[in-house]
Amino acid sequence: MKKVLATLLLSAMVLSYGFAEGQAEEEAVTLTGPVEIDVWTLFGGGEADAITAIIEDFNASQDLITAVEQRAGEGYYKKLITAYLGDTSPDVAICHLSSLPDYASKGMFMDITNTAPQELLDEIQPNILQGGYYDGQLYAIPLDTHPYVMYYNKDILAENNLDVPETWAEFEAAVMALRDKGLEDVNSYYAKGAGEQLWWGLYNQLGGTVESGSELVLDRATVLKTYEFFQDFRDKGIFRYIKYGDAEAMFLNGVSAFHTNGVWGQYAYNKTEGLNYGVTNIPVFDGAESATWGDSHSWVLPKNDDPQKVLAGLEFIKYVSENSVEWSKAGHFPVNTTVLASDDYKALPHKSEYAHVIDTVTLAPPVKGWAVLKDKFKDVMELFILGDLDAQGATDMLFEEIAAVYE
């Protein structure tokens, strides 16, 4: 009897101790004093100005937290890694979702599944938020997404009585019609980049799957089918070898009727006089669901021992998300659904035209090595468009390259 009582007492003590601990953790959820957080961003040009403005507004909007921005462009990830090695990591940093698995899997970032403010997470576009998870835990809160879209020259289409093509069949017909009328360079796009950015959307449209796991395993049959489509268009001269600068030049100068690129292109196109353009999703295959490539700039919290800074960081992220309409002026999609639905956002040029694209964004799968894999996609496409490979050869080369990355 004594033993039973003792055990019960002991268990009660242990349980109450655990309970009290839990209580104590819950209580430490508020900021106790002024806090400074280091925020690292990798933007340049107009994007950098936009984010800096938001950060300054954040600092002005409240008294407790001061966010100190450090910009780093080329070499950003190297800097992030060396900072981790040198124990000088920032409190908050930008990270592309496509790179998240590499760093999260190695323990560089904090698991914020339980600490991220739920009301913020509820506001984020689900298909993008999902990319912030790795292995079931949340590591990143998305700020934006920048999908691959199709731009078109409204004047050229109007002059030739053409509607905006919605399927690839319509696209082909439109290109051919314009070619017959003597137009050259009807479709401009960055061929090498399309190896990742256009290809990925089409692979998904054709029903291509990715096996779960940390290595990229594609479905060979669909990969072949995707390249076969590219081959068809390549042989018909619709997809040719064009470099990035040339592609933009063709569209900016009003030469090309169609131009596929990321949403970031708008930043320059908006400033071009005399360019009357529209933007929408890339064409879809008959009977398929619309899908397109997109990456996302998101916020992560590198490993941090200071709960105050973690809290401050999350407050900061929340503010930026709620004010991301300013961010969207640099060209990207904000992913905060409240912002997306707001009048301020909808009033911005072109945003309403392609608002629907965000639902079709298919992020890079949560596999490791995307930073180097995407270069492989591009290498294969470059050789393919130049004519050095056919669809089967491209498929084989892609699988070989992927395997080599994981060796």
Added chain:
Amino acid sequence: MELNLSSKKKQWVFAYAMLLPYVVVYTIVKIYPFFYSLVLTFFKWDIIQDPVFIGFKNYAKLLTDEKFWMSMRNILHFTALTAVPAILLGLITALIISSDIRGKGIWRVIFFLPYIFSVSVVSLLWLLMYGPKYGLFNMLFVKMGLPPVEWLTTVNMAFFSVSIATLWWGLGFNFLIYLAALQQIPKDFYEAASIDGARWYHRIWYLTIPLLKRTTLTVAILQLIASLKSFGQIYLITGKGAPGGKSKVILHYIYEKGFLELKMGYAQTAAFIFFLMVFAVSLIQLKISQSVEDK
């Protein structure tokens, strides 16, 4: 305070004292990390987590790694295209500028200037000039009725195009070294030669060039090592090894394996093998230069 070093021992001491600052810093900053890297070649390391010992596995894998050997072949290809022309161009330019012409100061600036541009600027400039449709060169060719050139779409053309850009960029260095060396040649040598009736090309061939032998050997070794370490402009102008990654050179390969694929141990192994090759070549060159000097 005067130092009169009558004894040989004092001479050595003086010499080593002069060498000391360099050797100390150099050992800390280059040699120590190098051996550290060497140790890493026996490990598997993703930079972020702890290294894992794997013995000689990296070396074994490297032997059969086709991409590695391709990048070694590529850098040799590129070096073959640039090393000798770079030396010759530097010499010729220095000879011309040192000869009897006006405005030497201006020419010195003009031919040296590109050397001080950063690799990204040089690469961007030439990339724009080599553009297939809207590049300066092709636009000019088309205007003149000539066919446009595919500057960067095959490996051979890509290396050729980048070589031209590199020679344009790097001229200044060899140029300056030769200029300085030419100043060392006393003017009386030339006067004596022209009194003897030698024409300018005789003077250059029989007088100047032999006098520049030692300098040329120094230039050659510096140039060879610099060419073998080429990376930045090749990466930027070809767009990460176009076409399709086939023009990747060894330093690009090392960078990619280490920082993008996060296989640091393997990357260090490749770097070490590369180091061995270049070191061997340099030693051979040193030996040759010593025997030539002794003549």
Added chain:
Amino acid sequence: MRFHLGRTIRTIIVGLIGALYTFPTFWMITSSMKLEKDLVAMKIFPKTWSLDNYYKIIEQAKIGAWFSNSMFITGITTLGVIVIGLMAGYALGRLKFPGKNIMYAYIIAGMVIPGEGIMITVFLTMKDLGLGAKASLIILHVASAVAVMILSNYFKGIANEFEEAARIDGAGEIKILTHIMIPMAVPAITTVAIVHFSWIWNDFLWPLIFATSDKAYTLPVGLSTLINNSDLRFGPVMAGSTLSVIPVVVMFLLFQRYFMRGIAGATLK
């Protein structure tokens, strides 16, 4: 008469080659003053000259800090390169001592080691030494094998007569070094100075990694953060690089004077 004609013709030929050679540079400068449209159209001269790109850059609050960081780091490092390189180069070039060849090989070995290849271990080494950003950058570059090679080569080429004459006059090692060797080596020293000044000035990766805040950036790194990577607006890039290049050009012009003086000095007996 014929003599002068020859010189003029030669000058003109050199001028033509020089003009062609300078073209890309020239294009960079004119591009920096173009508006977007003209850039994309690849025109050589801007339709409208505009300093917009420059204003955008100069407005940047931190550009003063970047510039002074660059000047400080580059200046001190170049000085260090010269001093250390001179000493080592003199030893290798003119002094006799055992182990000379081994030293040579040791130094060449370092030249061969690819910097990018050992970047991480170098970084870790500097971190273990506990050096700050500026100190790390300086120490990193101050021992230059190239400087030693150039200087030792040049020292070797100085005719022995000068030294012998001085020894007869009773000069000791230090006097020979300071009164004869260094003055005679001025062309090589200025070459080393100019070359290293521009290398270190343009160094991109290390200042980025060591900088603890973007106020601590050097000019090239700072300028790069102003340029958007995803759109190829090269107007600002051209403006940035023109700005970045100006200090080095100024240095070069300054050093040129010493270069010229060196020529005169070399023929002094």
